[in-house]
Amino acid sequence: GQQLNQSPQSMFIQEGEDVSMNCTSSSIFNTWLWYKQEPGEGPVLLIALYKAGELTSNGRLTAQFGITRKDSFLNISASIPSDVGIYFCAGQSNAGNMLTFGGGTRLMVKP
Amino acid sequence: GAVVSQHPSWVICKSGTSVKIECRSLDFQATTMFWYRQFPKQSLMLMATSNEGSKATYEQGVEKDKFLINHASLTLSTLTVTSAHPEDSSFYICSARQTGVRTGELFFGEGSRLTVL
Numbered sequence: 001g002q003q004l005n006q007s008p009q010s011m012f013i014q015e016g017e018d019v020s021m022n023c024t025s026s027s028i029f030n031t032w033l034w035y036k037q038e039p040g041e042g043p044v045l046l047i048a049l050y051k052a053g054e055l056t057s058n059g060r061l062t063a064q065f066g067i068t069r070k071d072s073f074l075n076i077s078a079s080i081p082s083d084v085g086i087y088f089c090a091g092q093s094n095a096g097n098m099l100t101f102g103g104g105t106r107l108m109v110k111p
Numbered sequence: 112g113a114v115v116s117q118h119p120s121w122v123i124c125k126s127g128t129s130v131k132i133e134c135r136s137l138d139f140q141a142t143t144m145f146w147y148r149q150f151p152k153q154s155l156m157l158m159a160t161s162n163e164g165s166k167a168t169y170e171q172g173v174e175k176d177k178f179l180i181n182h183a184s185l186t187l188s189t190l191t192v193t194s195a196h197p198e199d200s201s202f203y204i205c206s207a208r209q210t211g212v213r214t215g216e217l218f219f220g221e222g223s224r225l226t227v228l
Contacts, residue, residue: 033216042117042204042219043155088154090217098145099217101154 006102022028022073029091032072038085081109113139117220131191132223134205139205140185149202161188195227
C-alpha cells in the first residue's frame, strides 16, 4: 500500500528559529495536506496543496507540493512557543479517496 | 474551515460494556465520514469509511462486528465499540468531507479518548 515517510520524527528548537519538515512517498499523490495536532485534540488543517510545484503560505507557514508529486515540505519561520505540537502530512491520490498520513513530526520550542 | 464535532470527548467504561461516539458535521453536509484510531505518539490509522445510507467500509484487520458504524444522516455518524476491552483504549477521531465540494480537505473532530478499565 501507499506509505508516507515523514522526517524528522521530532525537533527541539529555540524560539525564533526556522523549522523545516518533509514527507516523501513511494507513489504519486494529487493532493498534499498539512495538519497540526495538539495534545488531546484532533488534527487541524494548516495548508492544502493541489498542484505539482504549488507553493502556498499561511502566515509563518509555507508548504510546497513537490514537482514529482511524491513529496512535500512544510516550513515554519520564526517559531514561537505556541507552534508546539505534532505536524502531520497527508496525501490523497484522488478526490474522494481516504488520506494516507505520515508518521508525524513532534515539534518542541524552547522559549 | 468547516466544523466537525465529536461527543463525548472522553469516556471511561468497564470492560464488557459498549460505548457510542458521535461525530457531527455542524455547518455542512457530509456524505462520507472517516473514523481513525490513534495510539500515543503514533499517527492516525484509518479504521473505516462511513457512507450515509449504506454500509461502512472497514480497513483490513478492523472487526466490523466490534466497531459498529452508523451514518444515518448527512450530518451524523456514530461509532459504537461493542464489548469493550482494555486493548480498545485509544483516541478515536472522526473526519468529514463536505459533500459537493471538489476538495480533498478533510476536517477532523476533536477526538474522543476511550479508557476501558
